[in-house]
Amino acid sequence: MSVDIRVSMDSLHRLADRIAQLGDMDTRPLMDELGAAVVSQTQRRIDSEKAGPDGTPWEPWSESYAKTRHQGQSLLQSFNYLYESIEHILGISGDHAEVGSNLVYAAAQQYGLDMSVIGTRRRIQIPARPYLGISTENEEDLVALVDDFVDRKLRELQ
Numbered sequence: 595m596s597v598d599i600r601v602s603m604d605s606l607h608r609l610a611d612r613i614a615q616l617g618d619m620d621t622r623p624l625m626d627e628l629g630a631a632v633v634s635q636t637q638r639r640i641d642s643e644k645a646g647p648d649g650t651p652w653e654p655w656s657e658s659y660a661k662t663r664h665q666g667q668s669l670l671q672s673f674n675y676l677y678e679s680i681e682h683i684l685g686i687s688g689d690h691a692e693v694g695s696n697l698v699y700a701a702a703q704q705y706g707l708d709m710s711v712i713g714t715r716r717r718i719q720i721p722a723r724p725y726l727g728i729s730t731e732n733e734e735d736l737v738a739l740v741d742d743f744v745d746r747k748l749r750e751l752q
Contacts, residue, residue: 641671647729704726
């Protein structure tokens with residue numbers, strides 16, 4: 595008795611062709627989708643999580659500053675200017691997306707600020723409250739978006 599085994603490489607060649615086609619695909623829609631997702635993740639961080647991408651809770655307001663805040667205002671949210679300014683843009687080549695804010699004070703919130711006001715004895719200190727960045731959970735969500743995108747493209751190639 596003998597066993598006859600035959601392997602057809604045709605399906606492997608077809609798979610290799612499909613993978614090669616993925617390398618040539620337009621990634622602009624994917625980058626746009628990823629950029630929009632990061633905007634949403636960042637806004638959620640500002641709106642409800644109140645912690646940096648690494649999970650570290652933001653430092654609360656100083657007692658004196660907290661007394662100046664009105665009902666409904668919270669860390670990084672008074673009139674929602676920062677929250678609403680978060681946006682994404684695609685790189686010219688379409689191979690990346692950038693997420694951020696164009697507000698002057700956005701960097702001071704992200705990195706903190708410690709400076710003396712010239713001509714006065716006043717010192718401005720704002721602790722860093724990082725809102726931009728990718729947490730481990732965010733990364734998992736983004737990887738799932740990439741997987742879904744590739745799956746859709748592979749189905750289109752069939």
